Amino acid sequence: MKKLIIVSAVSLLTLTACEKEIDLNLENKSGQLVIEGNISDKEEPHIVRVTRSVAFTQANQYPAVSNALVIISDNLGMIDTLKYTSDGNYNTEKLKAGVSGRTYTLKVLLDGKTYTAQSELPEKVPLTGLKLIPMTFLGNTNYDVLPEYTDPPTLGNNYAFIVRANSKKGIVFEIESDNLGNGVANQRDLDIPEDDGDSVKKGDIVYVEMRSIDKNIHTYYTAVNQLTSNGPGGGISPANPPTNISGGALGYFSAHTSQILSIVVE
């Protein structure tokens, strides 16, 4: 929302901004190891995905790594060796639902190197409902969506919200924490992604997934989101988000709670 406002303000003034596609002859580096591990409190196989990066000019097809040894353990002695399925995905076998308060450790062994990460599954904060908030901007009415939950009184809760419209690929990924509004009912609404270039309209369904995430993942996602914000003058100097995986891989390992609710636009 904020970015939209700033960009609109500037274009209101200038009415002259123009965009064009350019070719920059970028340095092409590929083959960096990428590990994306998620454990939720849902009863389901949890997936660790191991892929490699590609050059900018290549298609968005990321080579799967199928020969890694992927192990997840917890602080109570559970050890699960994940099974490779396809497309770089390794599924848990023993570990069904993650449990709040437990610390999970991920180990990936590949080509003689070990990559490790830890994440503590935070307490669950119930998502009780969704509410659509009309926003009028330049004569058009759009909607934001408000996830309804009450933050627990102790400080240190971090959240990620994933918003989808009609199950389309575009998502809005927003990161919050109780640095604001500790212990109170949530007041912060979320943008809804465009559905095929249009704002959501009557009859569309909006899905919101709420995750309670740990501090490291909060920092990681905050950095990811900063990479994509530009603003006048061109935003921050981009850098790789600070991963919680040691050993030199890109990506993250997150143990989190997960709840999904949906609402129909009326």
Added chain:
Amino acid sequence: MQKFISCILVLVLVLFIPTLVLAQHKYSLSGTVKDKQNGELLIGVVIRLEENPRLGTLANEYGFYSLSLPEGNQTIVVSYIGYEVQKIKLNITNNLKLDIFLEPSSVAIDEVVISDKKSDENLSTPQMGTEVLNIKSIEKLPVLFGEKDILKTIQLLPGIKSSSEGNSGFSVRGGAVDQNLILLDEAPVYNASHLFGFFSTFNSDALKDATIIKGNAPAQYGGRLSSVLDIKMKDGNNQNFVTNGGIGLISSRLSVEGPIKKDKSSFIISGRRTYADLFLGLTEQFRENELFFYDLNIKANAQINKNNRIYLSGYFGRDILGLSDNFNTNWGNASGTLRWSSIMSKKLFSNTALTYSNYNYDINFKNEVINVTVRSKIQDWNLKKDFSWYISDNHFIRFGTNTIHHTISPTTINGNLSSSFARKSRTSLEKAIYINDDHKVTNKLTLSYGLRLSAFTILGGDTYNIYENGVLKDSVQLAKGDWGKTYFNLEPRFSSNYRINQVSSFKAAYSRNTQNLHLLSNSTSGNPTDQWIGSSYTVKPEISDQISLGYSRNFDDNNYEINTEVYYKNMQNQIDYRNGADISFNAGKDIEADLLFGRGRAYGLEFIAKKKSGKLTGWVSYTLSKTERKIDGINNNQWYNSRLDRTHDLSVVVTYLLSPKWTLSGLFVYNTGNAVTYPTGKYEINGQTIFHYDSRNADRMPAYHRLDLSATYEAKKGKKLQGSWTFGVYNAYGRQNAYFIEFQDNPDREGTTRTLQTSLFRWIPSITYNFKF
């Protein structure tokens, strides 16, 4: 502390006493220099002895001069750009007070005379890296939307770079945007821009002149690393009532000035407001939105008696942006100066100023559920006492003190959602004492050397955490009224000028500067919400050391001038912040935990060639430079290019007097693109494309270049109403300069990515009507 400072001052003065003894058998000539038509004090006027041109002085920034002359008959020559040269015959038999009135020259007004005086002043002053801009002289240069703007004009000088296209933020010799001390009538201006940087807060109609000093400022200036931009407002015409105004595409201006009591006191009120929103209001869609800014400058002065004068000036400016009821924001500066200048004796001039500065912003978000206000403020009270002491014709001493009380209220959010960490306002006291001597050692060698002792004290009222590499080590609780840590810094300043011969000189300078207020910003252009913080137990004062060497040569009876300088600057305690840190209103407990510290270095070569008079005037300026940072925790702790590192920077500015009515003007700029970080690859996280980065700022934006043109038509002079039309076009050949470059999934070809360049201004026409009656 005060005692310690006094001791040092006494000590330094004692060192100068021997020079007093030498100053015998001479008489002093002193007074003020004014414009004959409007009574404005003139700054930087050259007063010389005709019989011995080496014997001379400059009127200081308050229009006061003092000169020691030998006994007998002699002639002084008074010259200043845009004014008729005046020769005054004198018979010196005792100390003499002489106020000089200069007549504006009818020819010079049509010349764009950029800096300096049409003289060889550039060869005789030891001051390096300094340019003085007369506001009148920049009037005809082409500018974006026809809004003449002092901050954009200085960016055409060597060593000064704009932070981004059309932006009033600037970087001097590789420094950061917050390392420039911008003073408006002695009051610091914390955010000198409107509308996200596209306009500066300085309405040219209210200004007299501006001096920029690139890091080698004499000891009376301090508090920022890179530069001092000292802007003086007009005093107001003390002879006649004059109304000036202008109507442009973006804004309109009006100023009224006149005598309160003729010859004794005068005032000026000057206002500017943009009105794009008034047109927008005509359309249904935009009716509920607001977008404008305004500036108001007010100044009055009164003569108490022959030797004392007081000035009161104020500035108020605000940006207002409102989108329906959902989002309302306003931000701006307010500053005030109460100044008393006193001619204490033939040789001693004093200036006392009490200034107030305030910058704050206020953002309100409101919808069905949320109603919050985000606020932040920085406020200063500043007391300056400055003395100019014209000891002899070989020594001119400046000394004084400066005390600033800062209050910084960090970003807080209030309403039905509030920050979980109550953040308190922090206060601090910044004190300085200084002395500087301009010393003519021989006919050829002139030195300017000084010392500034600065002390920054953290005042009580909050708890300060001490972090080492982001880890909390200790904390210090300071009760209200307590004095916390004080940082002392001794800042030597030295510059010298060796006159090689009649037409050329060599210069060398060294200076140390320190800075205790730091701006945390996550963009280069400067957002209104950027946060200032003071030095603390974790944040150390920034320190810079700069050495520079220069060579100047004049040609054709000082009509052409060439100045070249090289510099090297080392910067300590530079600040950046951790990747992924949130420094805005949802920041955590303490921003200081996320800060990173390191070094900076910058070096370069600057060149400017000017043609100062004739039908064709202008300058060519070129800078070859490098600026780098090395911050622990960034780029694997290796040196990397600072974002505003641009290898080549070229400006060509030309004005041609076609006829008495028509003046043509053009400027061309070329610079290497900013240092940026481009992706070296990509990968996928959560089904989204994420780009992979290696070294920071190892890549370049495309080169930037642009040509602007303008033509000014002035109706015949002598009528009651004088009007002029300025027609301009910005970016005349429509170059698509990259404002920013984005990397994103290609919406047209699924499964691929693309590079998208956004350009802003092409072929922007402007038309401005200026009038005066």
